[in-house]
Amino acid sequence: MDIFGDLLMGLSVAITPINMLYLLAGAMVGMIVGVIPGFGPSAGLAILLPVTFGMDPISAIMMLAAIYYGAMYGGTITSILLNTPGESATVASTFDGFPLAKKGRAGPALVMQAVASFVGGTVGVILITILAPMFAQVSRSFGPPEYFLLAIMGMLTLVVMIGKEWKLGLISALIGFALGTVGVDLETGQGRYTFGSAELIGGIYFIPIAIGLFGLGELFFAFYQGLHKTGSGGIIQYENEERFWPTAQDWISTRMTMARHSVLGFVVGVIPGAGATIASLMAYSTERSISKNSENFGKGEMAGLVAPETANNAASSGAMIPLLTLGIPGSASTAVLLAAFLLWGLRPGPLFMEQNPELAWGLIASMYLGNMALLAISIFAIPLFVQLIKVPYRVLGPTVVVICTLGTFSVHASFVETYLMFAAGIIGFFMRLYGFSPAALVLALVLGPLAEEALRQTLTISRGSFMIFVERSASLWIIAITIALVVFLPLLNRFGKSAGQAEKAGG
Amino acid sequence: MQPKREDKMTTTNESQSGWVRATAIAAAFAVPAAFAAPAIAQEYPSADETLDWTIAFGPGGGNDIMARTIIEILNTYDLYPGDISAENRAGGSGAVGWGYLYAQSGNPYGISTTSGSFVTTPLQADTPWQPEDFTPVALLATDDLVLVVNGSSEIETVEEFIAAAQERPMNIGGTGTVNVDFIVPTLFAQRAGFEFDYVSFNSMSEQTTALLSDALDAMVGNPGEILGLIESGELRPLVFSGQNTPAALEGVPTMAELGYDIGVSMPRGLILAPDAPAEAQEWWINTMQQVVETPEWDEYIASNTLTPTVIYGEDFRTFLENTKNGFEEVLRSVGAID
Amino acid sequence: MRIAFLLVVLAGAVFYSYIAFVDLDFLTRRGRLGPGFFPRIVGVGMVLLMIWVTVDALMKREADTSPAQKWADVVTLMALAIGYAVFLRLFGGFIATVIYLGVALSVLNRGRYVQNAILTVAIPGGVYLLFDRLLNANMPPALIDLPF
Numbered sequence: 001m002d003i004f005g006d007l008l009m010g011l012s013v014a015i016t017p018i019n020m021l022y023l024l025a026g027a028m029v030g031m032i033v034g035v036i037p038g039f040g041p042s043a044g045l046a047i048l049l050p051v052t053f054g055m056d057p058i059s060a061i062m063m064l065a066a067i068y069y070g071a072m073y074g075g076t077i078t079s080i081l082l083n084t085p086g087e088s089a090t091v092a093s094t095f096d097g098f099p100l101a102k103k104g105r106a107g108p109a110l111v112m113q114a115v116a117s118f119v120g121g122t123v124g125v126i127l128i129t130i131l132a133p134m135f136a137q138v139s140r141s142f143g144p145p146e147y148f149l150l151a152i153m154g155m156l157t158l159v160v161m162i163g164k165e166w167k168l169g170l171i172s173a174l175i176g177f178a179l180g181t182v183g184v185d186l187e188t189g190q191g192r193y194t195f196g197s198a199e200l201i202g203g204i205y206f207i208p209i210a211i212g213l214f215g216l217g218e219l220f221f222a223f224y225q226g227l228h229k230t231g232s233g234g235i236i237q238y239e240n241e242e243r244f245w246p247t248a249q250d251w252i253s254t255r256m257t258m259a260r261h262s263v264l265g266f267v268v269g270v271i272p273g274a275g276a277t278i279a280s281l282m283a284y285s286t287e288r289s290i291s292k293n294s295e296n297f298g299k300g301e302m303a304g305l306v307a308p309e310t311a312n313n314a315a316s317s318g319a320m321i322p323l324l325t326l327g328i329p330g331s332a333s334t335a336v337l338l339a340a341f342l343l344w345g346l347r348p349g350p351l352f353m354e355q356n357p358e359l360a361w362g363l364i365a366s367m368y369l370g371n372m373a374l375l376a377i378s379i380f381a382i383p384l385f386v387q388l389i390k391v392p393y394r395v396l397g398p399t400v401v402v403i404c405t406l407g408t409f410s411v412h413a414s415f416v417e418t419y420l421m422f423a424a425g426i427i428g429f430f431m432r433l434y435g436f437s438p439a440a441l442v443l444a445l446v447l448g449p450l451a452e453e454a455l456r457q458t459l460t461i462s463r464g465s466f467m468i469f470v471e472r473s474a475s476l477w478i479i480a481i482t483i484a485l486v487v488f489l490p491l492l493n494r495f496g497k498s499a500g501q502a503e504k505a506g507g
Numbered sequence: 508m509q510p511k512r513e514d515k516m517t518t519t520n521e522s523q524s525g526w527v528r529a530t531a532i533a534a535a536f537a538v539p540a541a542f543a544a545p546a547i548a549q550e551y552p553s554a555d556e557t558l559d560w561t562i563a564f565g566p567g568g569g570n571d572i573m574a575r576t577i578i579e580i581l582n583t584y585d586l587y588p589g590d591i592s593a594e595n596r597a598g599g600s601g602a603v604g605w606g607y608l609y610a611q612s613g614n615p616y617g618i619s620t621t622s623g624s625f626v627t628t629p630l631q632a633d634t635p636w637q638p639e640d641f642t643p644v645a646l647l648a649t650d651d652l653v654l655v656v657n658g659s660s661e662i663e664t665v666e667e668f669i670a671a672a673q674e675r676p677m678n679i680g681g682t683g684t685v686n687v688d689f690i691v692p693t694l695f696a697q698r699a700g701f702e703f704d705y706v707s708f709n710s711m712s713e714q715t716t717a718l719l720s721d722a723l724d725a726m727v728g729n730p731g732e733i734l735g736l737i738e739s740g741e742l743r744p745l746v747f748s749g750q751n752t753p754a755a756l757e758g759v760p761t762m763a764e765l766g767y768d769i770g771v772s773m774p775r776g777l778i779l780a781p782d783a784p785a786e787a788q789e790w791w792i793n794t795m796q797q798v799v800e801t802p803e804w805d806e807y808i809a810s811n812t813l814t815p816t817v818i819y820g821e822d823f824r825t826f827l828e829n830t831k832n833g834f835e836e837v838l839r840s841v842g843a844i845d
Numbered sequence: 846m847r848i849a850f851l852l853v854v855l856a857g858a859v860f861y862s863y864i865a866f867v868d869l870d871f872l873t874r875r876g877r878l879g880p881g882f883f884p885r886i887v888g889v890g891m892v893l894l895m896i897w898v899t900v901d902a903l904m905k906r907e908a909d910t911s912p913a914q915k916w917a918d919v920v921t922l923m924a925l926a927i928g929y930a931v932f933l934r935l936f937g938g939f940i941a942t943v944i945y946l947g948v949a950l951s952v953l954n955r956g957r958y959v960q961n962a963i964l965t966v967a968i969p970g971g972v973y974l975l976f977d978r979l980l981n982a983n984m985p986p987a988l989i990d991l992p993f
Contacts, residue, residue, distance in 0.1 A: 033980065046565075047982055143722025144706070147713075167898050171854070174891045177883070178861050184631055185880035186707045188873060189684030189838060192880055193864060196633035198599030216926070224919045272716045326719070327735040328712045335712070342731075345810070349735015395960075398949035399968055401926055402942050405933065406972055406984065413565070413983040414598055415934060422930050426923055430850045448883075453709065456878050460706050461678050461722055464877060474720070704875075842874060 007129055010361030014369060019059050023366060026063035027373045030070020031381070037078055037211045038407030040087025041071035041316070042332035049336060057344045058359060062366040064340055068333055069121060069370045072276075072316050073378055076113045076309055077385055081106060082400060084215030086407075088206055088446050089276035089312040092157070092284040094214060095439065096297060096304030103300045107244035107386050112302060113309045114378035116258055120310035121371040123262035124269070124317025128324075128364060132353075135270045135318070136325035141474040142271050144461060148454035149469065149478040150271070154278045154447050156486065157285040161440040172437040176444025179204050180452070187456050199416040206446055208408045208421035213438040215404045216421070217428020219397055224433065227393050244386070246302075254306040257287055265311030269318025272330035276312040276319070277446060283311035286485055317367065324353055324360055551615055551786045554588040559611075561619040563604025565597040569650075569811070573775055574620040576807045580798050587794070600628045608780050609636040615787035617780040623650065623773035626831050627685045630844055638831055642779040643823035644791040647799060648813040649772035651749030652691050652727040653756060654679075655742040657718055665745040665760060668725065672701035680706045680714040680726035685844070687773050688727050690837050691748045698767035718742070730756055731812035748772065749814035771833050775813065776823055792819045848902055855895040862888030918953075925949045937987030938976075942969040 014023075033044035048067055052060035075086040080097035093113065100109040127135070162169030182193040183203025194200040261283040268279035287307035288297045297304045319330040327348030329335035341348050346356060353360040388396070408421040428438050462468035469475045552558070560578065564570040574593060581587045596604035601624040611617040621638075629637050654665070662668045671677070681688030684707045696703050706723060708714035711732050717723045719741065727748075734755055736742045744759045749772060752759050762769055777795060779787060798804055799817055808815050818826055838844045865888045869881025925948060932941035946968055950961040976982040 029979075032975070036975075039982075047980055140716060140719040143717040143720040145722065146720070167894055171891060171894045171898065174887050174894070175854075177887045178858075178891065181884050181887070184685065186709060187684065187877075188842065188880050189631075189689070189707075189844065190842070190869070190880045191631060192869060192884065193861075194632065198602030198628060198632035198634060201600050201628070201631050220919050220922060223922050224915055226915060226918070272712050322712075322716070326715075326741070327733075328715050330712065335710075347735045347738070350739035350741055352735065392954075394953040395950065395964065397922065397953065398925070398946055399964075401922075401929065401949075402946065402968060402972065405929065406938060406942070406976060409933075409938070409985050410976060410982040412597065413595075415985070416598075418933065418985070419930060422926055425926065429919065429923075434847050434850055452883050457706050457708070457717075458722075459877055460704050463704070472720075472722075842870075 003129060006357065006361045007365060009357070010363075010365035013058055013358050013362035014062060014365040019062050019366075020369070022055070022059045022063040023066045023369055024373055026066030027070040027370055027377060030067035030072075031074035031374070031377060032070075033067070034071035034074025034086060035077050036407045037082075037084045037086045037215055037404050038207055038411045039071065040075060040089070040207075040333075041068050042087075042336060043411050044068075044071045045333055045336040049340060052340070057346075058362045060344075061337075061340065061359060061363050062370075064337060065363055065366050066370045066373070068316065068337070069313075069367070069374055070377075072121075072313055073114065073117050073374045076117070077110065078215075080109050080113065080305070081385065081389055082215060083218040084400075084404065085210055088210070089280050089315075090308075091210060091214075091277070091439065091442055091446075092280040092308035093305055093312075095161075095284060095308075096299075096301050098218075099298065099300035100302065100305060101389065105300065106389055107382065108246040108250055109302070109305055110382045110385060111244075111379070112246050112250055112254065112306055114375055114382070116254070116306040116309040117313040117378075118371050118375040119258045120262045120265055120313035120315075121317055121374075122368065124266045124314040125364060125367045125371070127263075127266050128317060128320055128367075132321055132325055135267075135321045136350075138267065139270045139272055139322040139326065139328070139330065143472070143474075144454045144457035145468050145472055145475045146271075146478060148451060148458055149475055149482070150268075150278055151447050151451035151454060153478065153482050153485075154281045155443075155451070156482075157281040158440055158443055158447075159285075161437055161443060165435045165437075168435050169437045169440050172431065172440040173444040176441035177448040179209065179441075180445045180448035186453050187460070199414065203449070204420070204445070205412070205417060206442070207411060208417040209424045209445060210442050211404050211408055212421040212424025213428035213431070213442060215400065216425025217432055217438060219400055220425065220429035221432045222393055223397065224429070244383070250302050254303050257303045257306045258310045261287070261307045261310040262314045265314030266318040268311070269315030269330065270321045272319075272322045272328050275331040276315040279315035279318075280308035280312040281443065281447075283307040289485060320363075320367075323348065324363075326350060327352060551784070551790050552587065552589060556589050556616050558587060558589060558591045559614075559617050560591055560593040561604045561608050561617065562593060562595045563597065563601040563619060563624070564622075565595055569775075570601075570620055570622045571595060572811075573622070573647075573807070576803070577620070577777070577798060580801050580803050581794070583803065584797070584801065586797060599632065600624045602628050602632060602634050605636060605641075606634065608778070609640065611780040613782045613784075614780045615783050617783075618644075618791075619778055621774055621776045621778055623687065625774065626827065626834060630831070630834060630838065631685055636781075638827040639824050640781045642781060642783040642788050643820060643827065644777040644779060644788060645795045645820070646774050646776040646816060646818040646823045646826055647795065648775045648808055649749060649816045650687070650729060650775065651747060651772050651814045652681075652687060653730045653733075653737075653747050653759065654692070654695075654725060654727050654745045655718070655733065655737065656725045656745060657721060658741045658743050660724075660743065662745070663743070665765065668745050669699050669701055672696075672703060676702040676704060677724040678704040678706050680708055680717055680723040682708055682711055682714060682728070685834075685838060687748075687771060690771050690834060691769060692727055693837050693841075694769040694771060694833075695746075695748070695762055695767055698762075698769065699765075715742075729812065731810075734812070750816060751814065753812045753814070754809070755812060771830060772814070772816070774823075774827060774830060776818075788820065795819070848899070851895065851899045851902055855892070855899055858888065858891035858895050862892055921952060922949075925952070933985045935987065938984035939969055939973055940987065941985070942972065 030044060033039045045064060045067055052063055075090045076093045078084045078086055079090045079093040080101050083094050083098040085091045085094055097109055158173050182200055184191050184201050264283055265279040269275060284307055287303055288294050291303055293301055319334050322328040322330040323334045323338060329338045338348055405418060409418045431438050458468060562571050562574045578591050578593055596607050605619060608617050608619045625638050628634060656662050662671055679692050689705055711728055714726050715733060718726045730753060733742055737744055744756055747756055747759050747761045749761060752761055865881050865884035869884055870879035871881050871885060872879045929941060929945040932944055943965060946965045950964060954961055976984055
């Protein structure tokens with residue numbers, strides 16, 4: 001076992017003044033990029049990749065990894081403060097993050113999300129360090145049947161989102177599925193709802209819809225409620241300024257949440273293609289089903305924010321496993337990192353870590369350092385961000401419109417997507433006003449195509465037989481875990497709860 | 508989701524100087540009236556005119572890298588006298604960028620590089636242009652595919668593969684349907700006389716994991732992206748679709764060597780606006796003949812595992828037409844387009 | 846308003862289902878799930894549920910109690926946003942943002958002239974520096990070149 005030798009070697013490669021400078025610069029730029037709606041880690045990395053051309057590969061990869069993590073940390077800030085997820089992995093963070101901010105707990109929420117991100121990211125790197133070869137085995141046992149089952153697991157969150165107004169919630173989800181079918185059909189190559197437009201060949205991208213429905217929709221709704229006229233006109237009033245730091249209760253109630261979802265997020269992240277989004281959704285619904293306060297979820301429960309945040313950062317560490325051990329990028333972000341490796345003339349694949357130990361272990365070491373740097377940066381930056389919610393809505397409103405618009409445009413330089421964002425904003429307002437669920441729509445838009453494609457691939461492979469799901473051991477495992485999550489955990493939970501308090505209806 | 512090969516990053520040793528901002532200029536959506544009446548009484552190319560180089564995809568993609576490699580070679584060897592302004596005009600799988608060039612009919616200073624979407628996008632959407640409308644300069648290289656099976660498979664050679672597939676239909680994975688990934692195995696299977704089920708994926712990484720997990724029997728893909736896995740023995744290459752096997756795949760036969768020539772590949776070439784003056788076309792043909800002789804170009808071809816296939820002028824137009832017709836025929840026969 | 850919105854969604858659902866049944870095949874030629882399989886299920890589901898919800902809403906019709914003033918501000922903000930979208934196309938990212946902020950702030954943040962003037966210039970300037978200079982990201986290009 002020379003893991004520690006390798007890690008020390010990695011650290012010695014990573015810790016040079018110039019590399020640390022690049023790491024810090026990358027972390028900060030990444031965070032800024034992550035805060036802008038529309039720029040997730042992958043868009044941020046793609047845009048900033050050229051900056052690293054001409055740098056020494058180790059410095060460059062450290063900077064890129066720092067940008068990647070920085071964007072993951074930064075992405076949640078707007079989810080909490082403005083209800084605007086910058087990318088799909090932080091949608092789940094809006095469910096309880098924004099209600100927390102509305103309750104006046106933006107400060108604690110931001111601190112807890114930074115800590116959760118740190119724990120998730122760091123546990124992830126530790127798992128990479130110790131168990132990379134073992135997890136490489138996991139990432140190569142996933143084919144279409146497993147992806148279909150995973151998408152179904154992700155959809156369990158939809159059931160949570162749909163909630164009491166089940167008809168409206170279900171319609172919202174169906175609209176999301178419907179939007180997800182736009183584009184050229186993957187299997188037959190036939191155009192669906194493209195009406196001859198070249199812009200629609202690739203389907204409806206998730207980002208403009210999410211930014212419109214959540215960000216603009218929320219803004220319009222706030223104006224409808226007249227928030228821009230009340231009091232100071234800020235999003236919320238701080239009755240109590242001292243409540244910046246999380247309470248002891250916050251720490252104690254979420255410590256197991258962090259532990260659980262670090263591991264869960266990492267394992268899901270290891271699966272190429274599943275990644276941070278599904279990890280965060282699974283974490284949210286799992287946490288809700290085992291929580292003693294499940295009725296508080298969606299109303300500003302700290303565990304409901306910590307769970308997806310821990311999981312999506314752990315997953316972004318996990319996504320490094322297929323990249324480093326197989327040369328397969330597990331996510332859009334790691335695909336950009338792969339392109340960077342290729343630019344430097346490296347050949348990612350199973351022999352990569354053996355052939356380039358300095359780079360591989362330098363990267364891993366920089367991930368430890370990056371997470372620490374980002375935790376520190378976050379703690380310093382949070383007081384600044386919290387000021388944002390004190391800006392009166394009548395000024396913040398137009399500014400948010402500007403940032404959402406330009407952020408959406410810059411991702412693909414597309415006017416069509418920008419207009420889609422505006423349309424989604426107006427529709428999002430009405431959906432909110434009349435009790436529909438924008439969150440269910442967005443989740444369905446993300447998960448629908450995944451499930452449809454995987455199911456159709458599976459049935460092509462199996463020639464129409466559903467037996468394939470029980471013939472493959474990885475599939476059986478997922479089915480077993482799903483049943484455990486859906487049936488046993490809530491039962492156990494209810495059993496425990498009914499002992500202590502009066503039984504609650506519904507579930 | 509549409510497979511966007513262009514979005515996938517490929518490799519190059521292009522340096523930071525090749526990076527130009529991805530901002531589209533004002534003219535991207537309007538046709539300046541001046542282009543309507545091209546008058547090139549004087550010599551082509553004039554050093555006073557800026558060459559307007561359209562890259563129909565975003566920075567970092569295969570098309571972008573090829574364009575910037577050529578521009579760098581033109582600059583290094585002082586082959587073009589004037590300024591070259593390269594702009595990424597991305598959108599609609601190439602429809603925006605090539606539509607911009609199409610609108611400059613007759614202008615000798617509008618130029619663009621092509622890739623697979625140049626053929627496939629017009630088949631899928633109502634673009635005003637067709638690939639053969641443009642003034643062809645040269646086909647420079649083609650993207651070809653390698654058929655691989657899992658390293659633990661019992662199938663060792665392509666002959667064994669064909670025999671096994673004739674006995675029991677296989678499933679073969681690839682990226683997208685309106686794409687060479689689908690066309691190549693379809694034509695190969697027709698020629699070699701076996702049947703298969705095509706499984707379409709969104710990306711190379713999804714299909715590679717599916718093959719590693721034994722869900723697929725085989726897949727086709729660009730060799731550049733899976734060389735690492737081939738090297739370590741996780742994947743076993745069986746046959747290559749291009750005219751000659753790249754160095755990294757030594758010992759792998761080509762489909763043509765087996766007698767199953769399919770003659771379809773993704774064209775990486777250079778085009779001018781429609782109806783560009785003959786002297787401009789000629790000048791560019793002569794210039795590209797010099798470009799492909801440079802060591803920088805060899806390096807680009809090698810690091811991207813492309814197949815160097817050079818065809819000039821009107822032959823390139825014929826090549827594009829044939830490729831498009833071949834695509835159309837196969838896709839129509841399976842009902843992908845109508 | 847509620848009824849109107851529901852009817853719009855219903856119309857969208859009917860259109861979606863129409864295309865799913867007319868243009869898209871339920872099964873492929875090889876008998877597998879075709880491109881129209883899920884759209885048909887989703888479309889029919891949407892239409893049925895929307896009819897149910899709309900009928901429900903018509904049965905217990907309540908007067909729209911929200912005061913007109915509430916709507917006035919939302920409609921203003923939406924109209925401004927749509928105007929912004931149009932200007933973006935015409936004048937490009939920077940100019941459109943200046944115009945939009947100038948108008949939006951003078952309507953919403955009435956009377957604070959100095960503050961508005963500073964924000965109108967500072968925000969687009971900051972965004973320009975961040976996107977264009979620092980990040981090399983795309984900004985919307987202009988269709989019409991202004992003479993400066």
